[in-house]
Amino acid sequence: MGESLVIQETRATRKQWDVEFTSHPEEVAMLRRVVALRLAAWGLPELVDTARLCVSELVSNVLTHVGIGTPGLLVVSVNGADLRIEVHDPDTRALPAVVLADADAEGGRGMTLVDALADRWGVQLHEHHKVTWCELATGAAPPGDSTGHPSVTRAEALLDLYATLRPPKCSYESGPGRVGRMVAEESAIDAITDFLRWFRAHGCDVEEALDRAQTRYDAEPDGVGGGWSRASSA
Structure with a gap:
């Protein structure tokens, strides 16, 4: 004991x-x-x-x-x-x-x-x-792990594809399988930037789109949403 x-x-x-x-x-x-x-x-x-x-x-x-x-x-x-x-x-x-x-x-x-x-x-x-x-x-999921959520799975698949369409500028990053974490983060930033440009090019309100995305993110019932705020992260 x-x-x-x-x-x-x-x-x-x-x-x-x-x-x-x-x-x-x-x-x-x-x-x-x-x-x-x-x-x-x-x-x-x-x-x-x-x-x-x-x-x-x-x-x-x-x-x-x-x-x-x-x-x-x-x-x-x-x-x-x-x-x-x-x-x-x-x-x-x-x-x-x-x-x-x-x-x-x-x-x-x-x-x-x-x-x-x-x-x-x-x-x-x-x-x-x-x-x-x-x-x-280690094979163990960390507390509050949400990597198996469908949204996260879809995002990882998109980032793998995005990294091949627009290789990120990160250097000295390697590893088998999925793109490395640093590369994935850079690809995610590139993807968000491109989507914001798409909204603007089509006459959409970028601030409204971000607010709607934040509302959906914060409303996740299983802990995927983390109370993210553009004001607090700026």
């Missing part, structure tokens, strides 16, 4: 966890071990093997392309239904990429493996450092 309560409390308090490291081959094995322990404590043993591989490749990428002795930061967190793994390093020029390595090549498969294992991955560039990240689905 006591052990079960501890496990439930641990799963409910999956606070972001991070550890600094210096890129050396022996550090890779250490980081693999501590990530495995962290995920076990969080009640995510089914993700241990995949997460350890992703950590190995992301950290090894720093070791290989930035250099031995490079200071780095590993950050692990749970965002909604996803486990997020980030590796921070100070080099904004050496950008990771998927490379089709020869069958007998000893290296070059790092990000290709991450691309195959993760649900999505990408790179965020900052002024003095970059963040290479990947996300793994």
Whole structure:
């Protein structure tokens, strides 16, 4: 009974966890071990093997392309239904990429493996450092999850199509399956902008259309509507 309560409390308090490291081959094995322990404590043993591989490749990428002795930061967190793994390093020029390595090549498969294992991955560039990240689905829906709502399903299908008709300007975003989250957000903004232009081109009242859309959104009975307000979000 006591052990079960501890496990439930641990799963409910999956606070972001991070550890600094210096890129050396022996550090890779250490980081693999501590990530495995962290995920076990969080009640995510089914993700241990995949997460350890992703950590190995992301950290090894720093070791290989930035250099031995490079200071780095590993950050692990749970965002909604996803486990997020980030590796921070100070080099904004050496950008990771998927490379089709020869069958007998000893290296070059790092990000290709991450691309195959993760649900999505990408790179965020900052002024003095970059963040290479990947996300793994935990299989659990977050509280108040509404991703299965018909409206959300229709929107995802439209965004997948829209991204092919008008590729967004986002860079450094990749991942198998559906378009990455950042790309989808950019596509959604493009789609909203185009629809507003369509309303105006056909002599419709844009403000009235937005008000009607907000009214329908707020009236959703199952929590999909979030009380969004154009005034409060401006």
